[in-house]
Amino acid sequence: MTLQTIWSGTISFSLVAIPVQLVKAVETGRVSFRMLHSKDYSPLVRRMLCPEDDTIVPPDEIIRGYEIGPGKYIVITDEELESVSPERSRTIEIIEFIDMKEVDAIYYDHPYYLVPSKGGEKAYRLLVEVMRRTNKAGLAKFVLGEREYLVAVKSTEEGLALITLHYSEEILSDKDILPKDDKVEAEEKNRMKKIIKKMITDFDPEKYADGRRKKIVDLLKKKMKEKALVEAPEVEEVEGAGPADLVAALKESMRRVKKNR
Amino acid sequence: MSRKIVRIAGRRLSLSNLGKDLYASYGFTKAHILEYYRRMAKFILPHLKDRALTLKRYPDGVEKDFFFEKRCPSHRPAWVKTAEVRRDDEERITVCLVNDLESLIWVENLASLELHVPLARADSPETPDSMVFDLDPGDQANILNCARVALILRDLLSDMQLASYVKTSGKKGLHVYVPLNRKETTFEATKKFSKAVAEIVQKNYPDLVTAKMAKDYRKAKVFINWSQNDASKTMICVYSLRAGEKPTVSFPLEWKELDNSTGEGNPEKLQITHSEAVSRAEKKGDLFRGVIVKKQKLPYLEEYF
Numbered sequence: 001m002t003l004q005t006i007w008s009g010t011i012s013f014s015l016v017a018i019p020v021q022l023v024k025a026v027e028t029g030r031v032s033f034r035m036l037h038s039k040d041y042s043p044l045v046r047r048m049l050c051p052e053d054d055t056i057v058p059p060d061e062i063i064r065g066y067e068i069g070p071g072k073y074i075v076i077t078d079e080e081l082e083s084v085s086p087e088r089s090r091t092i093e094i095i096e097f098i099d100m101k102e103v104d105a106i107y108y109d110h111p112y113y114l115v116p117s118k119g120g121e122k123a124y125r126l127l128v129e130v131m132r133r134t135n136k137a138g139l140a141k142f143v144l145g146e147r148e149y150l151v152a153v154k155s156t157e158e159g160l161a162l163i164t165l166h167y168s169e170e171i172l173s174d175k176d177i178l179p180k181d182d183k184v185e186a187e188e189k190n191r192m193k194k195i196i197k198k199m200i201t202d203f204d205p206e207k208y209a210d211g212r213r214k215k216i217v218d219l220l221k222k223k224m225k226e227k228a229l230v231e232a233p234e235v236e237e238v239e240g241a242g243p244a245d246l247v248a249a250l251k252e253s254m255r256r257v258k259k260n261r
Numbered sequence: 262m263s264r265k266i267v268r269i270a271g272r273r274l275s276l277s278n279l280g281k282d283l284y285a286s287y288g289f290t291k292a293h294i295l296e297y298y299r300r301m302a303k304f305i306l307p308h309l310k311d312r313a314l315t316l317k318r319y320p321d322g323v324e325k326d327f328f329f330e331k332r333c334p335s336h337r338p339a340w341v342k343t344a345e346v347r348r349d350d351e352e353r354i355t356v357c358l359v360n361d362l363e364s365l366i367w368v369e370n371l372a373s374l375e376l377h378v379p380l381a382r383a384d385s386p387e388t389p390d391s392m393v394f395d396l397d398p399g400d401q402a403n404i405l406n407c408a409r410v411a412l413i414l415r416d417l418l419s420d421m422q423l424a425s426y427v428k429t430s431g432k433k434g435l436h437v438y439v440p441l442n443r444k445e446t447t448f449e450a451t452k453k454f455s456k457a458v459a460e461i462v463q464k465n466y467p468d469l470v471t472a473k474m475a476k477d478y479r480k481a482k483v484f485i486n487w488s489q490n491d492a493s494k495t496m497i498c499v500y501s502l503r504a505g506e507k508p509t510v511s512f513p514l515e516w517k518e519l520d521n522s523t524g525e526g527n528p529e530k531l532q533i534t535h536s537e538a539v540s541r542a543e544k545k546g547d548l549f550r551g552v553i554v555k556k557q558k559l560p561y562l563e564e565y566f
């Protein structure tokens with residue numbers, strides 16, 4: 001697999017330590033658009049504006065405030081935030097094994113794959129097989145970025161997946177959703193059971209696709225053929241340095257800097 | 262050899278050759294040097310803290326031979342903090358950490374006028390806390406040419422939502438720092454980013470900036486050295502003295518000083534010597550504090566969750 005590694009470290013429990021890399025498991029199918037200036041097709045950028053004096057605020061003058069009431073804030077500094085952030089860690093420490101069926105889908109946050117690193121292939125394969133056979137998943141705490149996540153490590157068809165889970169305090173209650181009272185008559189129940197039974201089938205996600213996305217892609221292809229392109233104003237070339245996005249952004253910034261000097 | 266025993270924070274230190282003139286033509290002795298670092302300790306220590314120090318020692322003064330010392334001398338007092346670091350050749354060496362006044366004075370007693378430190382801390386040697394642009398003028402260029410380039414960098418970085426800070430090198434150049442202070446930063450990222458920035462500035466200001474490292478080509482231009490963004494490189498620490506004719510200091514400037522300086526044409530105004538350094542720091546505080554506390558993310562490069 002050649003996916004970009006988001007994190008690398010080891011899965012560990014008891015005496016087991018398996019070197020792994022975390023990679024993306026999903027790529028949302030959203031077609032994203034750049035915002036352009038209709039007059040000259042320059043790609044637009046976001047700026048922080050101070051409404052008080054209508055000026056653009058430079059990054060070194062931006063701080064964080066927690067709003068506690070209209071116009072009232074508690075200022076939190078980078079250091080304070082740092083002091084409550086978890087230490088970065090190189091391990092996914094499995095604390096317990098659970099039955100994945102017990103985890104309601106409401107708890108699922110975001111899925112990733114875990115890929116074995118060099119030297120860990122054998123232990124990785126063993127863990128995948130045992131987990132698949134026992135249908136168990138490892139529950140672990142895992143620090144990434146500045147947050148500590150509760151995660152489930154489970155087997156998939158071809159390997160291991162890591163799914164970040166919501167903390168229970170994040171889950172909103174579903175009580176009071178169910179309307180109270182009114183007996184349901186047995187006859188009605190049976191009728192609905194029958195209807196559902198008729199509609200039962202195996203889950204086949206490939207039957208479904210994002211219709212709007214497909215239409216947008218088709219539209220883009222069609223316009224491409226018609227050469228319905230517009231071009232942003234020329235900025236001076238740089239030879240291939242750094243990733244394309246960075247170079248493009250630098251060019252835009254450079255153009256603005258030169259204009260304002 | 263004359264010796265003097267002093268106590269600092271309860272530690273006993275034997276200071277030697279205090280009367281020795283280390284900046285001979287200026288009349289600046291080892292006692293002056295120790296006094297400079299004593300007064301500047303509260304400003305320089307946070308920037309030295311937990312970084313593998315490279316000593317640059319001038320035992321016979323700035324006009325004579327010097328030597329670099331990466332290993333912490335084995336005759337060090339037991340209370341000098343050290344760290345184990347891996348060198349490029351994989352060999353592990355013990356380095357000094359200057360985390361307190363007594364260690365700073367001990368290091369200066371070794372005539373280590375210049376204090377050089379990496380951009381990363383010893384316990385996370387692959388994580389740079391900042392990205393740096395080392396502006397190095399050619400033979401016919403001076404610090405004012407560097408100031409013009411520094412201002413372009415400031416504007417460009419600011420347009421990319423990155424705050425930057427500037428200090429004199431203490432010699433002819435300027436150093437522009439972009440604080441990052443994020444555990445996710447890598448030298449690979451800072452190298453890519455700084456290289457792309459250096460190249461676009463050079464392309465757009467070819468009369469001011471050269472892409473060539475070789476001195477012969479630089480002449481009246483400035484070289485933006487981005488390759489300092491490397492785990493194996495060190496930078497002169499802010500507030501460190503420099504070995505030259507005069508005891509100049511690598512000292513932080515306010516951007517408005519550069520805004521005001523580029524038209525005037527007196528390069529000396531941007532050169533800060535020891536006494537000015539002390540009075541400025543005591544009056545204005547640590548202008549470089551942001552470099553070690555401000556958290557910023559390099560756009561387009563660092564992976565996010």
